[in-house]
Amino acid sequence: MLDSLAASTADFNPTKSVNGRMLKRLIEAGLTWLHSNQQIVNTLNVFPVPDGDTGTNMVLTMQAAFDEIKHSNETNFGKMAHTVAHGALMGARGNSGVILSQLWRGFARALDNLPVLEAQDFARALAEARDTAYKGVVRPVEGTILTVAKDIAAEAEHIFHTTDDFLQILESVVEAADRSVQNTPALLPVLKEAGVVDAGGKGLYFILEGMLRYLKGQALDIVVGTIQPLSEMVLQNTLETIEPGQDFEVVVDFRPTAAIDLPAFYGMLEQMGTSIQVGEGEGIYRVHIHVPTLNLYAPIDYTRSIGTVTRVAIENLIDQIDGRKSSCVESAPVLTPVEPGQIAVVVVSPGTGISRVFASLGASAIVDGGQTMNPSTQMIAKAFEDLPTDKIIILPNNKNINLAANAAREVSVKEVAVVPSNSVPQGLAAMMRLIPDGNFDNVVSEMKQALEEVQSGEITCATRKVEMNGIQVEEGQIIAILNGKLVYSCPGVEEALLNLLSIAKADQYELITLFYGADILPVEATNIADKVQSHFQSQVIEVQEGCQPHYQFIVSIE
Amino acid sequence: MKISLVTDSTCDLPDNLAERYGIQVVPNLIIIQGKEYQDGKGLSRHEFYQRLPEWDTPPTTATASSGTYQELYEKLLQQGASRIISIHASSLLSGIYNAARTAAQAFHDHVLVIDSGQVSLGLGFQVLEAAEAIGLGVDFERVIELLEKIRERIRVIAMLDTLEYVRRSGRVSRMSAHLGNLLRMKLFLEIKAGQVLRTGEERTRRKGIERLKQQLIQLGPLRRLAILHTNAAEEAHQILEDIDPRLPSSPLVVNVTTVIGAHVGPKGLGFAAMIA
Numbered sequence: 081m082l083d084s085l086a087a088s089t090a091d092f093n094p095t096k097s098v099n100g101r102m103l104k105r106l107i108e109a110g111l112t113w114l115h116s117n118q119q120i121v122n123t124l125n126v127f128p129v130p131d132g133d134t135g136t137n138m139v140l141t142m143q144a145a146f147d148e149i150k151h152s153n154e155t156n157f158g159k160m161a162h163t164v165a166h167g168a169l170m171g172a173r174g175n176s177g178v179i180l181s182q183l184w185r186g187f188a189r190a191l192d193n194l195p196v197l198e199a200q201d202f203a204r205a206l207a208e209a210r211d212t213a214y215k216g217v218v219r220p221v222e223g224t225i226l227t228v229a230k231d232i233a234a235e236a237e238h239i240f241h242t243t244d245d246f247l248q249i250l251e252s253v254v255e256a257a258d259r260s261v262q263n264t265p266a267l268l269p270v271l272k273e274a275g276v277v278d279a280g281g282k283g284l285y286f287i288l289e290g291m292l293r294y295l296k297g298q299a300l301d302i303v304v305g306t307i308q309p310l311s312e313m314v315l316q317n318t319l320e321t322i323e324p325g326q327d328f329e330v331v332v333d334f335r336p337t338a339a340i341d342l343p344a345f346y347g348m349l350e351q352m353g354t355s356i357q358v359g360e361g362e363g364i365y366r367v368h369i370h371v372p373t374l375n376l377y378a379p380i381d382y383t384r385s386i387g388t389v390t391r392v393a394i395e396n397l398i399d400q401i402d403g404r405k406s407s408c409v410e411s412a413p414v415l416t417p418v419e420p421g422q423i424a425v426v427v428v429s430p431g432t433g434i435s436r437v438f439a440s441l442g443a444s445a446i447v448d449g450g451q452t453m454n455p456s457t458q459m460i461a462k463a464f465e466d467l468p469t470d471k472i473i474i475l476p477n478n479k480n481i482n483l484a485a486n487a488a489r490e491v492s493v494k495e496v497a498v499v500p501s502n503s504v505p506q507g508l509a510a511m512m513r514l515i516p517d518g519n520f521d522n523v524v525s526e527m528k529q530a531l532e533e534v535q536s537g538e539i540t541c542a543t544r545k546v547e548m549n550g551i552q553v554e555e556g557q558i559i560a561i562l563n564g565k566l567v568y569s570c571p572g573v574e575e576a577l578l579n580l581l582s583i584a585k586a587d588q589y590e591l592i593t594l595f596y597g598a599d600i601l602p603v604e605a606t607n608i609a610d611k612v613q614s615h616f617q618s619q620v621i622e623v624q625e626g627c628q629p630h631y632q633f634i635v636s637i638e
Numbered sequence: 639m640k641i642s643l644v645t646d647s648t649c650d651l652p653d654n655l656a657e658r659y660g661i662q663v664v665p666n667l668i669i670i671q672g673k674e675y676q677d678g679k680g681l682s683r684h685e686f687y688q689r690l691p692e693w694d695t696p697p698t699t700a701t702a703s704s705g706t707y708q709e710l711y712e713k714l715l716q717q718g719a720s721r722i723i724s725i726h727a728s729s730l731l732s733g734i735y736n737a738a739r740t741a742a743q744a745f746h747d748h749v750l751v752i753d754s755g756q757v758s759l760g761l762g763f764q765v766l767e768a769a770e771a772i773g774l775g776v777d778f779e780r781v782i783e784l785l786e787k788i789r790e791r792i793r794v795i796a797m798l799d800t801l802e803y804v805r806r807s808g809r810v811s812r813m814s815a816h817l818g819n820l821l822r823m824k825l826f827l828e829i830k831a832g833q834v835l836r837t838g839e840e841r842t843r844r845k846g847i848e849r850l851k852q853q854l855i856q857l858g859p860l861r862r863l864a865i866l867h868t869n870a871a872e873e874a875h876q877i878l879e880d881i882d883p884r885l886p887s888s889p890l891v892v893n894v895t896t897v898i899g900a901h902v903g904p905k906g907l908g909f910a911a912m913i914a
Contacts, residue, residue, distance in 0.1 A: 133698045136669070137733070140700065169740070171666075174733040178704060178740050198694050216740060219730075240892070437821055441839075449840025512823070533845065590842040622822050638842055 097196040098246055100160035104149050106291040107164055111142040115282060115292025121286065124279035134279035137174030141181060142287065144171020157197045162207075176280035179213050179225050183284075186212025199244040203229045206253075223268025226281030232262035247295050255291045257285040258339075265362055275361030288377055299302070317618050327373045329355075329395045332380055333366050334425070340365065345386075352378045363557035364390065392544040408432050408598055408627040413439035413446065418469050422516040426463045426474045427507060429453060431628030434504055436594060440510045451630055454481050461486035471520050473527065477507040479564065482531040497524040502564060503536035503627075504595065505636030521622035535589075537562050537580045537635035539573055573600075573632045575610050578615055586637050592619050595626030595634040608633075642719035644710060646702065646734050647725040647900050649762040650864070650910075655891065660771035662710060666734065666897045667700040674700075682891040687869035687904040697801070699897045701734040705742035717824050721778050722749040722812065725785070725871050728832035729753045729801040732897075752785060755832040758894050759864040759910035760794035764864070767912075788912065793830040795837070795853055796866065796908030797846045801825055803903030807889050847873060852880055855911055862888035862912040868899045870907050877907070886914070 082103070098106070114121070114135070121135030154160045165188035168181035190208035194201060214220050239249050262280040265271040266605055295298055299360035310499025330353075349356050353371035360366070365387070369379050383389055388481040413436040418424040427443045429435040430450025438446065445463040449455035464472050472494055476485040479502045491497040497520070501507035512525035538561040542553045553559055554568045560568040560580035568579040577594075586592055592612065595607035602625065609623045626634055641839075644662045645651070656663050665676040668686075671693060671898040675681050690697070697771070706723070714722055724742065729735035735753050742749040766773075767788050771781050798804055804825070823839045824846040840846040854877075863886050865874040874891045 133700070136698055137700060144703070170703055170708075172704045172737060172740065173700045175736050176733075178733060178736045181704065182740070216743075217736075218739070406780060442820065508821070509841070517839060534841075590844055592843075593821070620822065624821070638845070 095197045096244060096246070098157060100152075100154040100157045101198045103157055103160045103164070103197070104152065104154075106294060107149065109294030109300055111146050111435070112291060113138070113217060114142055114286045115139050116301055117286045121279050121283045124276045134176045135175060137177040137282060138180055138283040138287075140173045141171050141177035143180075145184065153437050154193050156193060158188070158191040158194035161191050164188065176225060176283060179217065179229075179280065179464070179554070180284070181208040182216035182252060183229055186210070199240040199246060199249055202246070202249060203240045204232070206233040206236045217490060221268065223266070223271060224278050227267060228260040228278070228281035228284050232257050238282045247292075249298055250288070250292050250295065253591060254288050255287070257288050260601065261285050262363065262475055272362070277452070299542055306554075318409040326378050327396070328371050329368070330371055330376070330379045331366065331368050331391075332385040332389060333391040333402075334362055334383040334389045338386070340386070340559065341526055348382055349379065352382070364409050388632065391429040397409055408625065409423040410476045410499045415439050416444050418441045418444040418464065418467060418516065420468050420618065421471070422469050422514075423468045423471045423473060423488035423514065423518065423520055424469050425511065426467070426472060427511075428460070428461070428474075428476050428485070429480065430477070431595075431598060431624035431626045432555040432630075433627035434634075437508065437512060437595075437624060441508070442514050442516065443511070444450070449481060450478050450628060451480070453629075454484060455489040457484045461491050464488060464492045464494055464496060472496045473514075474498050475501045475507040475510055477501050478506050482488055491519075494522065498525040499524060499531070501531055502537070503533045503635050504628075505536040505593070505638075506531045507637060509534040511638065531636065535563055535584050535637040537577075537637060538631050539576050539633040539635070542569070545578055574611055575606060579633070580635065581612065581616065581637070584637050586616055586619060589637050589638050591620060591622065591636075592616060592626060593622045593636040593638075594635075595624050595628065597626055597628045597633065599629075600632055639720045639731070639778065640718055641778055642714045643721045643765060643769055643772065644714070644722055644724040644736075644738075645706075645761065645765045646726050648734065648757050648895050649725075649734070649735070649765055649894050650866070650896050651762040651765065652890065653914060655766065659766070659773065660767055661765055662729040664702050664706060664710060664859050664895055666702060666895070668697050668896050668900065669700060670697045671695060674743065676714070676884075677895055677897050680843075680895075684836050684869060686896045687893070687899060689710070690803075690899070690900070690904055697896070697900045699732075699900060701732060702735045702898040704737045704741040708744060709740045709742060711745055711761035715745065715748060717905045718747070723768060723778075723781065723785075724749060724751045725761065725768065726751065727757045727761055728755050728829065731757065731829075733835065752782075753832065755789060756792060756794060756910075757831055757898055758794060758866055759862075759890065760792050760829055761894065763792060763862050763910060763912045764788060767835075775797065791913040792909045792910070793857060794866075794908070795850070796827045796829075796902065796906055797840075797850055798825045798844065798902055799870075800903050804901050847877065850907060850909065851877055854881055854911065857913055858912055859914040860884070860886045860911050862886055862910075864910045864911060865893050866892055866894045866906075866908045868894055868904050868906040870905045875909060877909075 118135035118139050122133060124133040145164045145168035149163050151161060152163060165184040168184040172178045172181035186209035191201060191206040210229045213226055213229050220226050232253045235253050239252045243249060261277050261281045264281055323626055349369055350373045353369045355370040357368040363485045367379055367383060379390055380389060410448055424444035426439045426445045427448045428447045429438055444467055447455045447460055447463050474485045474496060476482050482500050487499045488496055495534045499510050501510055509530040513526040513530050540559060542555055542557045542559050545555045546553045548566045551566055551569050556571050557569050557571060558576040559566055560576045562580055562584050567583050568575050568576055594609055605623055609621050613621045628634060647663055647665045668675050670678055703874050711722055724738050725734045738749045742751045743834040752763050763781055764785055768785055772785055824840050824843060826838045828835045828837045840849055865877055878889055
């Protein structure tokens with residue numbers, strides 16, 4: 081974008097002042113640098129609405145400002161600044177863009193017809209920019225671009241007493257902007273929660289940094305490796321395909337001792353391995369990389385050389401792809417926090433996969449248990465008492481656990497309702513009706529109604545010889561159970577499942593969900609699901625890892 | 639005294655209605671694969687939702703600039719409007735309100751920018767009510783009062799066919815910690831007091847549509863109704879047919895603005911209703 085990267089000395093006196101033509105170059109530099117870093121700003125965006133377009137909006141606004149002056153040969157600084165402000169206002173997009181345009185408006189207003197900008201003018205203009213931006217917002221919020229504007233104005237005010245070198249002043253202002261941006265999570269809880277800094281503030285930082293880089297003759301259009309907010313890093317491996325040289329997955333968290341030079345940082349990592357992802361939140365960087373065995377410790381050694389390593393995780397990918405099922409022994413699912421007065425759901429779950437699904441739907445506590453491993457009344461009651469709310473619904477998810485659930489309700493001092501789900505599919509159907517802030521009785525009655533809206537199937541192995549409902553079962557045979565009743569028996573899992581589904585008339589339903597058990601490998605489950613799909617072509621088939629013991633499959637038909 | 643009405647394209651008012659009442663609808667912008675479109679222009683809504691799943695970078699939306707609003711206000715005032723009421727999508731969900739408000743500063747009391755707290759026809763119905771009142775000669779202050787009152791009678795509910803688009807838009811992530819769901823489901827959202835609230839989910843489309851109908855019926859007699867969809871016109875008309883006797887006259891069926899639909903994804907269904 082820039083014709084020349086070196087500042088022209090004709091327009092710029094490095095120690096004292098800046099004229100209109102120089103401002104034009106600085107605007108272009110700020111725009112270019114912001115554009116190079118647009119994606120970084122977009123991914124930070126969580127406030128007020130996390131729609132990932134702050135960077136885009138700010139670039140469009142700056143672009144409009146620059147378009148307005150592109151062909152101008154104005155040398156008067158004040159006049160040029162007014163034209164910039166006009167362009168920014170006309171092109172302002174989104175909240176961050178509008179605030180940015182207000183900053184330019186205030187900046188220009190302070191300078192009017194000033195021919196050249198000097199140090200004390202710069203401080204005055206930044207102060208006016210700050211005031212105008214604050215006035216332009218209905219409810220100013222700290223921890224945003226406004227705070228950054230305030231902090232840089234304060235820095236400029238402070239520094240111009242000690243130097244009149246514009247480069248030095250801009251350098252201090254950029255540093256102040258950086259500090260201010262890093263501090264935004266301390267001021268705005270939603271940023272802290274998301275583990276990011278404010279996007280608009282960061283955008284303003286890039287504009288200023290771009291100007292500084294231009295003055296220093298540094299490149300502006302390099303593509304910097306992206307850094308994601310920590311909260312957005314998804315580090316699940318796709319285990320189907322591991323290429324040569326991806327023996328281990330290494331994840332390192334570290335706190336850098338100095339600012340990270342991203343291109344150099346990425347360059348080093350690229351020499352070590354592949355699948356590189358870098359995240360950042362509250363000063364902690366997270367590196368994710370796949371490395372060959374030879375380089376196993378290289379990412380750790382390297383990050384130790386540039387900061388303090390706080391956490392390391394290594395996983396053997398080769399071992400995982402050999403079919404080990406790591407996710408069934410994984411740590412506890414992420415439960416939904418509940419506040420006093422809200423309705424909490426306690427779920428009895430037979431497997432970690434199923435627990436994860438319930439947790440994803442808003443369960444606040446999980447009690448392990450199911451067939452042949454019924455939890456005690458005390459275990460259930462303890463789950464009630466541990467929750468910070470008094471309104472609790474329990475889903476037993478098994479006929480044999482209903483009693484214990486009822487007993488726990490009786491010993492509890494809290495308001496507890498048992499929604500008597502006899503199976504996991506029933507429990508899930510009920511879960512869909514949870515409204516944490518809803519009326520307790522209404523939610524309970526909605527949940528009870530939902531129990532009837534789904535058919536539950538189970539595939540398991542007969543533990544003894546039996547004849548039931550006219551079906552002869554030998555010990556060790558596979559049996560199919562539909563809504564609690566034995567409906568089919570045969571030697572193979574796949575055959576039992578297909579027959580279960582046709583007895584349930586699954587072809588008249590919309591969705592079949594298969595939760596495969598701890599004894600079934602993911603690849604087996606996928607193969608069986610493919611078979612089911614070929615028999616039930618108009619139905620949606622969904623496969624979930626259930627991790628339950630004893631049952632090869634738990635099936636929901638709805 | 640002539641009062642002019644300005645809104646933006648998230649209002650989803652059909653062109654003929656906007657024209658009949660002289661309502662100025664400022665198009666929002668949508669950026670698809672790096673190319674900027676005005677909402678509904680150059681690419682039909684139908685085509686947009688059809689092609690949405692194919693685009694590898696999700697479309698992003700942008701408000702019209704403050705400058706656009708400023709120029710429009712200026713033009714309307716020159717053409718003889720003495721007051722302008724500019725009603726827009728919820729300020730908690732979009733920057734449109736702020737862009738308009740910034741533009742309005744130059745005109746002091748002549749332009750009043752109102753945050754509708756709504757989107758789609760939740761906004762559109764407010765604009766229509768204002769237009770009808772102005773047509774009847776109701777004065778400026780009364781129109782503003784009226785707008786404040788009817789806001790409570792408006793309900794907007796949507797059922798998303800997939801979570802993919804709303805998840806990457808992030809527009810519900812904060813109020814719903816567990817949206818990283820594992821299961822396939824139809825999410826129900828309500829726009830209330832300017833915010834998107836999660837009000838439940840269903841696992842199948844059939845049950846979801848039943849629920850929408852129940853929710854509509856439970857509202858009682860309606861003054862206005864629009865069935866909203868993102869390329870699910872057939873089912874939208876079916877819903878109207880199924881609840882027929884309870885309908886207000888001439889309900890609308892609207893393929894919603896791409897600015898909202900980009901976050902909803904194809905095959906979404908919902909409604910905007912104004913209780914009688």
